[in-house]
Amino acid sequence: MHQPEYRDLATGEFILPWSYLHVIKDYVDMVSHLEAMPEARVVVNFAPILLEQIEEYARQVNGYLRNGSQIQDSFLAALVSQNVPENQEERLKLVKDCLRANRERQINRYPHFKKLAEMTEWLDHHFDALSYVNSQFIHDILVWYHLAWMGESIKLNDSRIMHLIEKGSNYNQHDRTELMQIIGDLLSTVLQRYKVLARRGQIELSVTPYAHPIMPLLLDLQSTHEAMPNATMPDMESYSGGKERVEWQIEKGLQIFKRFFGYKPKGCWPSEGAISEQTLKILANYGFDWTASGGSVLHNSFNLVENDNSPGMHYPFRLNKIKTAIFFRDDGLSDLIGFEYSKWHADDAVSDLIHHLENIAAHRPDAVVSIIMDGENAWEYFPENGYYFLSTLYNRLTNHPVIELSTFSDCLKPKDKIKPLYKLVAGSWVYGTFSTWIGSSDKNRGWDMLGDAKKTYDSALAANQLTEKQVQEADIQLAICEGSDWFWWFGDYNPGEAVSNFERQFRLNLANLYKLLGQEPPAYLALSFTQGSGEPAMGGAMRPGFEH
Secondary structure, eight states, X not given: OOOOOOEETTTTEESOOHHHHHIIIIIHHHHHXXXXXXXXXXXXXXXXXXHHHHHHHXXXXXXXXXXXXXXXXXXXXXXXXXXXXXXXXXXXXXXXXXXXXXXXXXIXXXXXXXXXXXXXXXXXXXXXXXXXXXXXXXXXXXXXXXXXTSOHHHHHXXXXXXXXXXXXXXXXXXXXXXXXXXXXXXXXXXXXXXXXXXXXXXXXXXXXXXXXXXXXHHHOGGGGGGTOTTOOOOSSSSOTTXXXXXXXXXXXXXXXXXXXXXXXXXXXXXXXXXXXXXXXXXXXXXXXXXXXXXXXXHHHHHTTSOOTTOOOSSSOEEETTOOSEEEEBOHHHHHIIIIIGGGSOHHHHHHHHXXXXXXXXXXXXXXXXXXXXXXXXXXXXXXXXXXXXXHHHHHHHHTOSSOOOXXXXXXXXXXXXXXXXXOOOOBOTTTTSSXXXXXXXXXXXXXXXXXXXXXXXXXXXXXXOSOXXXXXXXXXXHHXXXXXXXXXXXXXXXXXXXXXXXXXXXXXXXXHHHHHTTOOOOGGGGSOOOOOOOOXXXXXXXXXXXXX
């Protein structure tokens, strides 16, 4: 589970709503499936910066419900606001934002919501008609948007949500406040639910560096060339002080994890499965028992060594004398869930996956098959948010005579399962390369902008011109700028709205850093430097493990 920092830390305002929306839809559904199937064993990873956002949303929503204090997410606040925007452009933006959902699975599923969506699209082409749109229309579409983003486990078990769906229209202030109460409850309890399962030993919780950076690139930009020898690179040759920044991100991540869950995790999922030999050594220095990456990284590494006795990919590996074991994702099986099974009947999809696993077991009975994927992005493409697929999957796997669900730490207990790895090619779980984050003109431009800000940060610290509090604030702001998600979206092959939203926030983050350092932001931060116009699979939020 991971989302970047969506707040403008200078104002505290959440710019985009994805963190709380994924809580009420995906994170509550995922834990609900596990609670319903105590025999299941799963590894769950939380990015620390997401944990902080969930906590802050819960604090703000509960503050609103208790004493009417402000919710600093204008979109969520609009759900319960008694007023609607008077400005027609603001009004149009608000209702259009209520269309940011899967059209087939989330909007068209509900006739009332579908009708409101069609009316909104008509208004988009008849701007003058907005003056005739009353507050009830806006209140209704806001309610429906949040109902559509509600987890299936809530829709099936919460009578209040059932009533709101059945009512269909003319939602009043009581209805909207009740929906906000449900959202507040989910935000307040979701992390505790995972914590309880971890205490029982049913799930293993792991951590990511604080703000989800691509560690190998911070350590050595030129590691890009290990899997992409012809990649064009940013103007800067290296990221200044990258090793210190990686260590800061890991230490801060562990600090946040311990605050929420009370202990140090045994495993670290490196952001986007991005790994290199230098990264692995640092993870070992921090005492992690295991880490993981993409199957394409292992294939690239195998190709460096002439070895006809390769054990295959379905094992944990250890690189030379480095203590931290590495698990490699079965890209084919993981991508079937991420990209294909949403189009299948749940029973057929689960049968197909189990058939593949049985074939692996027939050839290698001791195999460890790592299925690794986002905890949030696939499910909106499935009917009912993947509810029937996931419940069927956990049920059949826990009752299977041959297949055993496990955690990575438990897989390391039989020491003879760990296989030797002699070389490791730097790469990620996307294509086995870093091409999603570097190597194109727009992504490289982002790195150069980040590099300029880092030099300003270095100069400010060297001049000893900041207070201890200012240094702490600058460290966090820099960490956010180092996050992977901004670079993910740079490029014209991505959807236009997503590119604009993320590159705008990246520039805002950099500008905020300069201001914290007491410097005027460069003029170029006022100008957009990348635009999108593409239509990638699944909206671009997920990418397969290998290029097709």
